Amino acid sequence: MHGDRKGSHARQPYPIVAGMEAADAKEELRRAIRAHRAERSPRLRDAAARALADVLATVPAVREAQVVATYVSRPTEPGTHVLLQQLSDRGARVLLPVLGAGLARDWAEYAGPDDLLERAPGRPPEPGGPALGVDAITQADVVVAPALAVDDRGVRLGQGGGWYDRSLKMRRPGVPVVALVFPEELYDSATHPLPAEDHDVSVHAVVTPEGWQELPA
Template sequence: MHGDRKGSRAHQPYPVVAGMEAADAKEELRRAIRAHRAERSPRLRDAAAHAFADVLATVPAVRDAQVVATYVSRPTEPGTHVILEQLAARGARVLLPVLGAGLARDWAEYADADDLLERAPGRPPEPSGPALGAEAITQADVVVAPALAVDDRGVRLGQGGGWYDRLLKIRRPGVPVVALVFPEEFYDSATHPLPAEGHDVPVHAVVTPEGWRELPTPAPGA
């Protein structure tokens, strides 16, 4: 792992048993990982957010991107507030998910931290700018995606809504997807493979606060 200071998979949740359907295994994993994330203190979350930003800045696909599609983190997720500030400071255009007309998922451009407001209960903060349409992801040079877990095959466990998997399929060919997870959420597929289904879109790299790793190149179109 590039920049890996000390790999850690202590207390790695894995409530998957043989014969379990992929969809059921995903739900069990989501519950376990969310509970584990909730135990991390605000101080540790803030320290991790700064480390995530430092590591992400060394990933060539992110460092060289003019347009980055990413997300605003919820409190227990890998923090992106530092990442957003750093991307904007270097002049990158940053696209963030928003709720569009009729609850459709959409994108809008990040202006600054003060512009991010919670515009619907339970939703992450969103920028106030105009919705650009779901197809705005085609403008991105790299996608920094949220994840609950990633394994070394590039399998990504998302939140369960399927929105990112649908949107990732319309990004420009060859645009890499980078996932952010805590160290214990990066899984060895030889012993703890993540459940996968046909609609899942693999990721090209994983970033933790300890470093980053390029993953096997997904099949064309993935």
């Protein structure tokens, strides 16, 4: 892993038993990881958000990108608010998921923290600019994607809606996908492989507050 510190795998949730179907195993993992995330204090979340932004600034694909597709984090997720402002400050266009027409997921451009508002109940904050179309991800030079966990094969565990897997398949060929997780959410596939299904899209790199590493996506 690039960085000065090694990842910590203390209390790594892995409630998977032999013979469990992949879909069931994913749901068990999601429940366990979400519960574990909820235990992290606001102070530690804020520190992690700052560290994640600093680490991402050292990832060549992110540092050199003119257009970055990413997301607005929910309170317990690896924080992206520092990242969004850093990207904007250096002149990158930042594309964020929004709720478009007919409740379809879409993309819109980041226009600063004051423009991010909860525009639908239960949704993360979204920019107020016009929806750019679901294919706006084709403009991105890199995608910084949310994840609940990643393993060293590049397998990503998402939230379960499937939207990111569908969107990631629309990106331009060769555009890398970088996943953000906390240190204990990076799994060793030799002992704790993440369940995977045919529709899952692998990631090319994983970033934690402690560093980043390339993956064999």
